[in-house]
Amino acid sequence: xxxxxxxxTGRAATSARMITVxxxxxxTRFEDPDALRGPLAALCARHGVRGSLLLAREGVxxxxxxxxxxxxxVLAHLRALPGCAGLEWKxxxxxxxxFGRMKVRLxxxxxxxxxxDVDPRAATGHHVDPADWNALISAPDVAVIDTRNxxxxxxxxxxxxxxxxxxxxxxxxxxxxxxxxxxHNKRIAMFCTGGIRCEKSTNYLLGQGVEDVYHLRGGIxxxxxxxxxxxxxxxxxxxxxxxxVSVEHGLRxxxxxxxxxxxxxxxxADLEHPDHEPGVQCHNCVAxxxxxxxxxxxxxxxxxALARARGTRHLGAVD
Numbered sequence: 253x254x255x256x257x258x259x260x261t262g263r264a265a266t267s268a269r270m271i272t273v274x275x276x277x278x279x280t281r282f283e284d285p286d287a288l289r290g291p292l293a294a295l296c297a298r299h300g301v302r303g304s305l306l307l308a309r310e311g312v313x314x315x316x317x318x319x320x321x322x323x324x325x326v327l328a329h330l331r332a333l334p335g336c337a338g339l340e341w342k343x344x345x346x347x348x349x350x351f352g353r354m355k356v357r358l359x360x361x362x363x364x365x366x367x368x369d370v371d372p373r374a375a376t377g378h379h380v381d382p383a384d385w386n387a388l389i390s391a392p393d394v395a396v397i398d399t400r401n402x403x404x405x406x407x408x409x410x411x412x413x414x415x416x417x418x419x420x421x422x423x424x425x426x427x428x429x430x431x432x433x434x435x436h437n438k439r440i441a442m443f444c445t446g447g448i449r450c451e452k453s454t455n456y457l458l459g460q461g462v463e464d465v466y467h468l469r470g471g472i473x474x475x476x477x478x479x480x481x482x483x484x485x486x487x488x489x490x491x492x493x494x495x496x497v498s499v500e501h502g503l504r505x506x507x508x509x510x511x512x513x514x515x516x517x518x519x520x521a522d523l524e525h526p527d528h529e530p531g532v533q534c535h536n537c538v539a540x541x542x543x544x545x546x547x548x549x550x551x552x553x554x555x556x557a558l559a560r561a562r563g564t565r566h567l568g569a570v571d
Contacts, residue, residue, distance in 0.1 A: 408488025
């Protein structure tokens with residue numbers, strides 16, 4: 253089991269043989285996010301840090317991985333940016349580097365909801381610590397909503413949680429408008445992987461006149477790290493956006509792999525499904541691609557296998 257996180261910023265003491273993984277986000281105002289991109293990418297390159305960071309006028313979001321000292325250097329750089337002194341992160345470990353490269357990209361939003369009036373800096377729901385989450389979601393007057401995408405929910409969620417069945421986070425407002433009548437006189441408790449989607453979704457609900465809105469502080473990752481498995485109300489694994497694919501209680505690496513065609517998580521049993529062809533399709537996406545597309549996937553998979561045999565990394569590998 254990976255070492256337990258320490259409180260506060262998420263610092264963990266990890267073995268020199270382990271890769272440190274830090275998932276982070278922070279809402280602030282960047283006047284010129286493009287000016288931040290080059291120095292941040294260069295710093296990551298110098299320290300052997302890989303992953304994905306998104307920069308927008310509303311802040312920063314992403315996951316990075318690398319040696320302990322390298323991750324610390326990048327986190328220190330981020331916390332020194334304007335308005336980012338309070339940046340926090342969720343930390344875990346990986347036995348192998350879970351990213352193939354480092355990407356620092358500019359986006360319109362650091363998590364896309366498509367609601368221009370939503371501003372988590374103005375107000376969010378009540379933060380609930382992991383130690384208090386079980387009591388909240390067990391209350392009869394509380395409706396628990398999973399704000400993640402359907403493919404994430406499919407491999408794990410909290411008992412009794414409502415799955416909106418959304419394919420993208422930006423679909424959530426439409427789902428709420430169509431279903432808000434279901435939650436009359438209910439308190440709303442929301443959760444997501446690390447907390448960022450709940451910052452926006454709870455602000456959105458407050459703007460819709462919902463008064464009692466709560467969300468899990470630190471997201472599922474903090475809950476799985478802090479709450480003992482024997483006391484947990486979480487079932488399954490939590491999808492993560494890196495090469496580990498999923499994590500379980502104690503932030504152990506989960507059993508899932510990724511379909512390189514549709515990028516959905518696959519359990520070990522899914523690999524035995526007759527529709528599964530490694531690198532080409534799985535039972536989820538067998539009808540989603542043309543024969544020409546599958547031929548392209550098949551060639552990419554062949555080239556990736558050749559690259560692995562040579563001890564190199566194919567450019568088309570999934571990060």
